Amino acid sequence: MDTGTHIVMGLALGGIATLDPIVTADPQTTHAVIIGTLIGSQAPDLDTILKLRNNAQYIRNHRGITHSLPAVLLWPLLITAVISFFFPAANVLHLWIWTFIGVILHVFVDIFNAYGTQALRPFSNKWVALGVINTFDPFIFLIHLVGIIIWQLGAHPGYTFFTIYGVLFLYYIIRYYLRRQVKLKVRSIIDNVTDIIISPTYRFNQWHIAVVTDQFFYVARAKNNEIMIQDKFYKRPIPDTPVIKAAVKDKNLAAFLSFSPVYRWEVDEYDDHYDVRFIDLRYRSKGHYPFVAVVKLNLKLEIMNSYTGWIFSEEKLQKKLEFIPS
Template sequence: MDTGTHIVMGIALGGLATLDPVVASNPATTTSVIIATIIGSQIPDIDTVLKLRNNAVYIRNHRGVTHSIPAVILWPLVILAVLYPVFPGVNLFHLWLWTFIAVFLHVFVDIFNAYGTQALRPFTNKWVALGIINTFDPIIFSLHIVAILFWVFGANPGYTFLTLFIVLIGYYLLRIFTQLKVKRSVKKMIPDATEIILSPTMRYNHWRIAVMTEDSFYVGRSHQHEIEIYDKFHRTPVPSTPVLAAAQKDKNLSAFLSFSPVFRWEVQELEDQYQVRFIDLRYRSNGHYPFVAVVHLDLNLNIITSYTGWIFSEDKLKKKLDILTN
């Protein structure tokens, strides 16, 4: 989820914690738990700072080790080590318990996004991405804001946020049902589909669709359960040519391939260099596929420049590549 949603989820969890008699009986414990749930709901995303280095490092590592099983265990201990000296009289177990729930909830809800997490590390590095909830879901965020306002104006925080979480469980179940319904419709339209990837948008009944068959890729959208296919591409495996083999050694393309499950590729021979482009098919927007990896190589197959990330025009891509070569 986005940062704002994680923050309001942390506040909500802190309010819910007041139903715990141990937390509610001690003002210091109440305060420390609310602070801990807000921090715990944010701390797995500390790897966002990797974006300051470059997109390749960020794409390869964001929601990776910081969202793994060891991290879920260790983050609450780190938070306790910081907070307990400030609140020495609190109940240590209950402070740890609610902090752990906050960290776990952060990772758990991220699994429902199309981006996903490597939540099963170290057992597997596979990305777990259910594609049920958009990174920012306006309904989820708005429900949290309404519940927080109820708390501000005097409602009991415990029962207010308990009600909120019950409603959210129902909402998630409804989204799961809706996704299954869309998948059945896609399968009916493309019966030879071997994999169907749905990416939710901020609109409830609007989904991006990427479909793989044995020999083709299909890209489309579902709106109000009506399926529309925009593009169809022949599915060509990446061949073992010298140009593509050299390009795949590049860090940006390597990061792209570690993240993107469905893509097509292109090779262009320019005047004095090759351009290799890999295009993620999950994020079609206004007829454009903005998430790409591009590598330029000289005629001796040395990498000149490369880029991976979101690009919405060829001019911007050219500027990015020009900046990287200067």
């Protein structure tokens, strides 16, 4: 989920914690637990700072080790130790329990996005991505805001958010059902399907779809369970050529390939260089595919420059390639 949603979820969990009599028995414990749930709900996204380094590091590592099983165990211990220093009278056990729940909640809700997490590390590096909820879901965010306002107006936060989370449980079931219906509809109109990648949008009943068959890639959109095919590409294996072999050694392209499950590729030869481009097919927007990896090589197959990330015009892409060193 997005940062804002994780913040309101942390506050909501702090509200639910007031149902714990140990938490409400002591003001220090109450304050410590609310801070713990808030920080715990944010901690796994500490890897976002990698974006300051470069996109390749961010793509390779975001929602990776910081969302893994060892991290889920370590974050609550670290957070509890720090908070206990400032609130020495707080109940350490219950502070740890609620902080632990905050961390688990963060990783759990991220699994329902199309981006997903590597939550099964170190046992598996597979990305767990259910594609049920958009990274930002207006309903989830707004219902949390409503709960916070009701809390501020004097209602009991525990019962308020317990009720809201009951509603959200039903909401997730409905979203899962809708996604399943889209998947069934795709299989009914496209033959020889080997994989379907469905990405939710912020609109309740609209979805981005990438379909893999034995011969083609299809890019489609679902609206109210109606499937609209937007593009169709021949499924071409990556060629074993000197240009491609040189390009895949680049850190940006390697990061793209480690993350993207469905893409097409292009190789263009110019008078003084080669342009190798890989295009993710999951995120079509207004006829454009904004998530790409591009490598420029000279005629000696030396990497001149490269870029991976979100780009919305060819002009901006060329500017990125001009100023980012390889």
